[in-house]
Amino acid sequence: MAYVIAEPCVDRMEQTCVTVCPVDCIGSEPDDRKFYIDPDDCIDCGACESECPRQAIFPAESLPPEWAHFARVDATWHRDRSAARTMLDRLVPA
Numbered sequence: 001m002a003y004v005i006a007e008p009c010v011d012r013m014e015q016t017c018v019t020v021c022p023v024d025c026i027g028s029e030p031d032d033r034k035f036y037i038d039p040d041d042c043i044d045c046g047a048c049e050s051e052c053p054r055q056a057i058f059p060a061e062s063l064p065p066e067w068a069h070f071a072r073v074d075a076t077w078h079r080d081r082s083a084a085r086t087m088l089d090r091l092v093p094a
Contacts, residue, residue: 002039
């Protein structure tokens with residue numbers, strides 16, 4: 001399973017996770033409210049989890065129940081960014 005970035009990252013994006021990722025599977029665009037991990041490219045190394053100052057990154061199977069939907073948000077962003085942003089705005093209104 002891939003890692004997932006959950007709610008503590010929303011509107012409080014730190015770049016350390018992006019910097020330490022050895023496969024560059026963490027991304028965002030300028031107007032995004034959080035970073036997204038590509039589940040197809042993530043190699044489950046855990047480097048991002050230990051570097052996240054917000055403690056927002058979890059292995060997908062260990063996501064707290066209240067943030068379980070973020071796995072789908074991250075996966076959707078890499079296929080349909082607009083749909084992922086809509087999902088995020090529903091989960092965490094701006």
